[in-house]
Amino acid sequence: MINILSLVFSALIADNIVFSYGIGCENTDESSSSGVVPALKYGALLILTAAVATALKWVAQVYVIERFALEYLKVPLYVLSVVVSALAIRFLAGRVLPKIYGNLKMADSLVTDVALVGIIFVFNPVWGGILTSVLAAVVAAIGVMLASLIFVMIKEKLELSNVPRCMRGLPIMLVSAGIIALVFAELENVINYFYLH
Amino acid sequence: MFKKNPIFEKMIAITAAVLVTKTVACAAIFSMVLLMVLVLSSVIANPIFGGKKGNTYRAVYMVIAAGFTSAAELVLLRVFPLLHSEIALHIPLIVICATLISSSIDSEGFFRSTADSLFSGIGYGIALILISALRELLSTGRIFAFADYPGVTVFAEWFEPIEVIAEVAGSLIFVGCALGVVRMIADSKREADARRQEEFERIKRGEHETLVLDEDGIVVLRSTIMRIEREIMEVEALEQIELPGAVELTIPDDDIKFEFKSFDPEPEKEDEDVIFEDCDND
Numbered sequence: 001m002i003n004i005l006s007l008v009f010s011a012l013i014a015d016n017i018v019f020s021y022g023i024g025c026e027n028t029d030e031s032s033s034s035g036v037v038p039a040l041k042y043g044a045l046l047i048l049t050a051a052v053a054t055a056l057k058w059v060a061q062v063y064v065i066e067r068f069a070l071e072y073l074k075v076p077l078y079v080l081s082v083v084v085s086a087l088a089i090r091f092l093a094g095r096v097l098p099k100i101y102g103n104l105k106m107a108d109s110l111v112t113d114v115a116l117v118g119i120i121f122v123f124n125p126v127w128g129g130i131l132t133s134v135l136a137a138v139v140a141a142i143g144v145m146l147a148s149l150i151f152v153m154i155k156e157k158l159e160l161s162n163v164p165r166c167m168r169g170l171p172i173m174l175v176s177a178g179i180i181a182l183v184f185a186e187l188e189n190v191i192n193y194f195y196l197h
Numbered sequence: 198m199f200k201k202n203p204i205f206e207k208m209i210a211i212t213a214a215v216l217v218t219k220t221v222a223c224a225a226i227f228s229m230v231l232l233m234v235l236v237l238s239s240v241i242a243n244p245i246f247g248g249k250k251g252n253t254y255r256a257v258y259m260v261i262a263a264g265f266t267s268a269a270e271l272v273l274l275r276v277f278p279l280l281h282s283e284i285a286l287h288i289p290l291i292v293i294c295a296t297l298i299s300s301s302i303d304s305e306g307f308f309r310s311t312a313d314s315l316f317s318g319i320g321y322g323i324a325l326i327l328i329s330a331l332r333e334l335l336s337t338g339r340i341f342a343f344a345d346y347p348g349v350t351v352f353a354e355w356f357e358p359i360e361v362i363a364e365v366a367g368s369l370i371f372v373g374c375a376l377g378v379v380r381m382i383a384d385s386k387r388e389a390d391a392r393r394q395e396e397f398e399r400i401k402r403g404e405h406e407t408l409v410l411d412e413d414g415i416v417v418l419r420s421t422i423m424r425i426e427r428e429i430m431e432v433e434a435l436e437q438i439e440l441p442g443a444v445e446l447t448i449p450d451d452d453i454k455f456e457f458k459s460f461d462p463e464p465e466k467e468d469e470d471v472i473f474e475d476c477d478n479d
Contacts, residue, residue: 022215022365026208072271079263079292083256090252111255112296114212121289166381167373170208174215174373181366 004135011139014188017118018147019181024115025174039152043145047138049089049110050119054137056081057120058130078120086110115144150180203298203317204324205379210294215368216287218329219336222343223283225329227291228322230269230284232315235295238262239314242299243307255300262295279344294321328375335371336363 017023060077064070090110110116119140123133154176163172203209217227238261246254270288273281298321302313333340334351338358342348361367399405400416409419 020365022369023212025215025369026211072267075267075270075289075292076260076263078289079259083259087252087256108252111252111259112293112300114210114293114297117289117293118212164377164381166384167377170211171373171377171380174211174369174376178366178369178371178373181369182361185364185366 004132007132007136008139009191011123011136012143012146013184013191015122015140016143016147016184017115017122017140018144019177019184020188021118021122022177022181023118023122024113024144024147025177026114026170036149036152039145039148043141043148045089045093045110046113046116046144047141048092049085049113049116050137050141051134052088053081053085053116053120054123054134055130056085058133079117082116082120083111086113086116115141119144147177151176201317202320202324203301204321204328205376205383207301208376209301210297210321211372211376213287213290213294214325214328214372215365216290217284218325218332218368218372219363220283220333220342220348221326221329221340223287223329224325225322226280227284227287228318228325230266230273231291231294232318232322233269234262234265234291235298235314235318236311237265238295239299239311243310250300250303255296258299259292259296262292266291266295282344328372331375332362332368332371335359336361336367 014020018025057078060081061074064077065074090108119137123136123140151173154173158172158176167175201207204211204214213227213231218224238258241261242254242258245257266288269291270281273284298317299314302310302317304310304313330340333342333348336358337348337360338352338356339348339350359367362371396405397416400408400410403409405419407419408416409422411417411422
């Protein structure tokens with residue numbers, strides 16, 4: 001139980017894909033361009049896709065790579081799991097939830113989503129089975145959704161302030177992400193301090 | 198390569214610019230592998246899809262790029278293990294960066310799109326190396342660190358390295374500021390070009406205060422044109438005036454003939470010494 005809690009905590013805050021690893025800033029910026037609801041829709045899609053992709057990845061890792069010692073096929077098989085899951089979720093979004101996802105532009109961008117690739121390649125808990133891996137991926141995707149929501153709030157504040165023209169858009173969002181990454185790093189140290197004491 | 202640079206203009210695949218630019222060596226090796234994967238994957242994927250860049254293209258391209266990336270990783274591991282150790286953690290990024298760059302190219306035709314892939318990859322590599330050089334200099338005071346080699350010391354001991362730039366947080370801030378600076382320079386150049394073009398349009402319409410286009414299409418000062426026109430008018434006016442006793446110079450068939458007209462309307466008849474009656478200048 002404690003391991004699961006530490007996994008959840010690390011995926012959300014200590015090892016947040018966006019703020020601790022710097023992966024996926026531009027995608028979260030695009031997804032949060034309209035507001036809270038698009039960020040939540042993007043987060044939901046990402047959670048589903050990460051869960052399916054991680055399950056496929058785990059199967060490929062255990063039953064193909066480790067069984068036949070095909071370590072050099074790790075990158076292609078992981079990428080294949082990402083692609084298959086992204087296309088499957090896109091198909092589902094178009095058939096099951098057309099009213100929510102409309103013209104599927106958000107679902108189309110999942111194939112080349114850097115955050116999704118980061119979740120698949122970075123989060124590899126060696127202990128536990130498929131459920132633990134999927135849980136880790138889901139929590140990591142929730143961390144990306146949290147980052148998107150933070151970007152929405154920052155964007156609302158920045159619209160009211162006098163940002164120089166050259167810094168508008170992605171440059172100022174990267175600077176903001178960097179400052180929040182500093183905060184997250186210190187937060188991790190604070191919580192580790194209380195955890196150890 | 199520069200006008201449509203993937204990082205500075207299109208602002209795609211920024212994640213690599215944040216993660217890979219810790220050292221120049223890492224950025225250079227990453228760029229070379231990325232360029233190879235980008236070009237080879239484009240050579241295979243473009244004929245299949247004929248220039249159409251949809252969702253299926255991206256999916257297939259990613260798988261092809263993953264194959265080439267895996268092959269490149271194997272080659273690096275066997276032949277250049279030191280180079281592999283520099284970029285081992287960033288291998289998966291090559292796949293996604295190649296896909297993003299290839300999807301952003303909107304040219305049609307096999308050769309054109311492959312050439313665009315090649316030059317986009319080169320431009321991306323140049324941008325990565327520039328960012329990594331500045332980042333390494335500011336974070337360590339040295340440059341070109343590789344494996345056990347600490348690098349060339351550029352700044353003297355008085356320089357206090359800004360170590361936070363080597364971390365992810367500092368890298369995000371640094372890359373954001375770098376994008377802003379480049380955009381500022383590009384915007385000022387673009388505005389200057391737009392102003393120059395608008396001014397030329399005004400000159401062509403004849404609305405400019407001081408400049409006009411002459412007959413040969415060359416931009417000249419309006420005052421120069423007016424002065425030339427005035428001089429032409431003065432010469433024409435002078436030509437129409439007939440002065441008594443003026444020398445008329447005619448040059449028919451390359452012969453110069455002088456005809457002197459007397460200044461007095463009634464010449465003295467007493468003087469029989471006529472000096473000149475007719476003069477032919479041979």
